[in-house]
Amino acid sequence: MTDKKIDEKDLKEKKSWKNNLLSSSVPMEFEVSKILVKHGFSTSADYSYTRHGAQGRDDFSVDLHASTYLPYRRPNEITTEFHLLIECKHRHRNNKWLFFPDPNLGEFSSFTLGHTLRVVDDFAPVMLEDQPSTSFDSKANFCLKGVEIDLNNGTVHDAEIRRGLAQLQYALPRLLTEAIEWNLGMFQEECYPFLFCPILLTTSEILVAKADTTIASVESADALADLATPAPWVVVHCEQTQDFQRHRQIACDALSGLVESGATDWVDAVRKEAGVHEYGLPSAACEELTDGYSRGRLGKYFGQFIVCSLPHFESLLSKLKAVAGKTDKSRKLLWANPPAEAAE
Structure with a gap:
């Protein structure tokens, strides 16, 4: 074998293991974890959950769970918990994620301002304003659907995006x-309100289709840039399917025991x-979470997700x-002071 052939073989093998390692998303998860720690979060890998479906149950996981407390860096003055669930998708450099904006107006939209960074004070003797979260959403790109476009071979599909969003959605009942x-x-x-937000993170560039996109404009386009503009992140909506409702009911079942035991009585009062x-x-919230098919306010917990491009993650994190x-x-x-029985 000539030296040239040996060099070509070594180069091919080196490229292969590097590509496979990157495709595992583990280096990406490590990089993201370091960013989170830099910003005061504690992180853990492989946030597991059991998915309950019509055909049985299976174990799955989301790549990262991150948490911190507010006020930031004042551990002796905790007033609010803050959680992030992050699923990482490493894609090759010529993959683009194209999302289509929500064409609905006002109340006809599936999106609700303030439901992306969830503000949950329902289970604490505290009330929080949702105006900051609402303001964050008022500047968001709300999108109905996304596809992955491989500019190398021209394939278009949505499997990885749908899979990532489903992993996040099905993990939320455990977190909640x-x-x-x-x-x-x-x-x-010491009963605190909490905030949480699910994020699908990708190495792909994210683009949002122009509002005037049509079949004809796609047919006449010379490049993807003719149809869409880059965006650092978008917010997408996931429907609560009957399968998810079944899963949510089982995953949240422990909450019915809290009501039956009277654990919610004092905060109810x-x-x-x-x-x-x-x-x-x-x-009432616990009962709704453990009930059968219900949309109601459960969309607040399980409906909206951020999809972010990795180069913009730190900026997104700072905003959140x-x-x-x-x-x-x-x-x-x-209350001015905790009830007497709490102090005993």
Whole structure:
């Protein structure tokens, strides 16, 4: 074998293992974890959950779970929890993710302002303003659907995007249930509201189709740039399918025990005294989460997801932290002092 052939073989083998390692998304997860830690988050890999379906149950995981507390870097003054679930998708350099904007107007849209960074104060003796989260969403690119375009071979599909979003959505009931259980199991004065946001992160460039895109404009386009403009991130909506509703009902089942045991009684009383309607009380929320098919306010928990391009992740993270910080500062305690039994 000539030296030239040996060099070509070595180059091919080197390229192969590098490509396979990158495709595993593990280097990407490590890079993202370091960014999160830099911004004060604690991270863990492979956030597992059991997916309950009509055909049985299977174990899955989301790549990263990150959490921190507010106020930032003041561990002795915790007032709010902040969680992120992140699924990483490493794609090759010539892959583009193209999303199509929501054409619906106002109330006809599936999107709700303030439902991307979820503000959950329903299970605590505290009220938070959702205006900062609403303001964040008012500047968002809301998109109905996305596809992956491989500029090398011309293939177009949506499998990786749909799979990533599904992994995030099906992991949310565990995150929500554990956050509620944890808080209602604490001393009453240590029962905190929490924020959470699911993010699908990709190495691909994200583009948003122009509002005037038509079949004819696609046929006449010479390049993708003729149809779309780059975006750092977009917000997409995922329908709560019957399969997901079944999964959510089972995954949240532990919450029914909280209501039956009376664990929600005290915070029900505090929030009712503050003027919260019966359907907005913690016990009612737990019952809805463990009920059968229900859309209602559950879209607040399970409907909207951020899809972000990796080069813009740190910028997105800074914005989310700022929104969370403003939200925490809006807190209004619903009691002057904890009830007497909490102090005993």
